[in-house]
Amino acid sequence: LNSAPVMQKVISHFELLEPKCSVRKVLRLVKDIKNVALDGKEKDFLKSYNVKQAMLWCIHENPSISTEANLLLATFNKILEFYQKETLPSFLEPKRNLIFKMSRNRQLELARSKVKEILSNVLSYLNKIKTVQAKNRDGVTEVRQILAPMAPILLFPVVSDRISEKTTLGLNKDFKIRDGTLCFYFEETEKVEVLDKGTNRYKTMSEREVLKFVIKKWVDSVLIYVTKNDSDSEEVIDEEEIQITIQPAADLVQSIAAALPANREATEVINQVTAAVVPILAEALPAVSNALPNITHAVNNINNVLRLFRR
Numbered sequence: 001l002n003s004a005p006v007m008q009k010v011i012s013h014f015e016l017l018e019p020k021c022s023v024r025k026v027l028r029l030v031k032d033i034k035n036v037a038l039d040g041k042e043k044d045f046l047k048s049y050n051v052k053q054a055m056l057w058c059i060h061e062n063p064s065i066s067t068e069a070n071l072l073l074a075t076f077n078k079i080l081e082f083y084q085k086e087t088l089p090s091f092l093e094p095k096r097n098l099i100f101k102m103s104r105n106r107q108l109e110l111a112r113s114k115v116k117e118i119l120s121n122v123l124s125y126l127n128k129i130k131t132v133q134a135k136n137r138d139g140v141t142e143v144r145q146i147l148a149p150m151a152p153i154l155l156f157p158v159v160s161d162r163i164s165e166k167t168t169l170g171l172n173k174d175f176k177i178r179d180g181t182l183c184f185y186f187e188e189t190e191k192v193e194v195l196d197k198g199t200n201r202y203k204t205m206s207e208r209e210v211l212k213f214v215i216k217k218w219v220d221s222v223l224i225y226v227t228k229n230d231s232d233s234e235e236v237i238d239e240e241e242i243q244i245t246i247q248p249a250a251d252l253v254q255s256i257a258a259a260l261p262a263n264r265e266a267t268e269v270i271n272q273v274t275a276a277v278v279p280i281l282a283e284a285l286p287a288v289s290n291a292l293p294n295i296t297h298a299v300n301n302i303n304n305v306l307r308l309f310r311r
Helices: 004-015 023-037 040-046 048-061 068-085 100-104 108-120 122-154 157-171 207-227 239-257 261-276 286-299 302-310
Strands: 174-176 182-184 191-196 201-206
Touching: 004 023, 004 048, 023 040, 023 048, 023 068, 023 108, 023 122, 040 048, 040 108, 048 068, 068 108, 068 122, 100 108, 108 122, 122 207, 157 207, 191 207, 201 207
Parallel strands: none
Antiparallel strands: 174 182, 191 201
């Protein structure tokens, strides 16, 4: 059973509190603590899905929780409780034990020890995270200053549309089935209904159109993020995601910055800070983050778009 709608209701409920309590921020903090407190396979002790399930149980049993600090500590305590009982039931399927394999592989004793250590040193871990966050924010500001001269042009709809079209072509691979028919992963002839959040209405689109729509939203978010003036963000950088996306993210921003000759010497700065540019956005559409190399290839053609506007 899909618990995502339940989690979305929880997120919406906490956003209505005064002051607002951000469930997403708490989940992000858990991820960051995992990356500073655990090594290697120990990170499995705080799998994202299991953390969310423990949080749902925690909120269900403690409806009075109203602050991010209380939610963070309560979630870790709930995880520890489940590890002590050697069972973490799925919220919608209580008979399903999400840590059965951990129990069978005798990993729970170490898991309990690590979670206790986190609870004892949570403030120390949070301070480490804040230090990384502050450093990355400074870097993001520097990159935005580098891109500032071309920001208005990068935000022209035609730029993201062209990038999205090229990326769609690159991702939508073709293949032949047994009878020799040529097919694509996302067909133009196959139609699906998609909710347009702007109008709150469903619209019929082809699978290929949906793919391009998702990519365009992602590209728009990246371009807006790297060109906006305000570098403040409540998010905390997820170091695990940084390791996954750092090089393709660097390639992406470098290719954008290279559109201005004066920015070609900024490679070192861009390499250092792009870790803070893309991971924050990638969480919303993780599957599309794999498209970064294709997006970078398309962005390399931005100069051609710029020439059109200079004529």
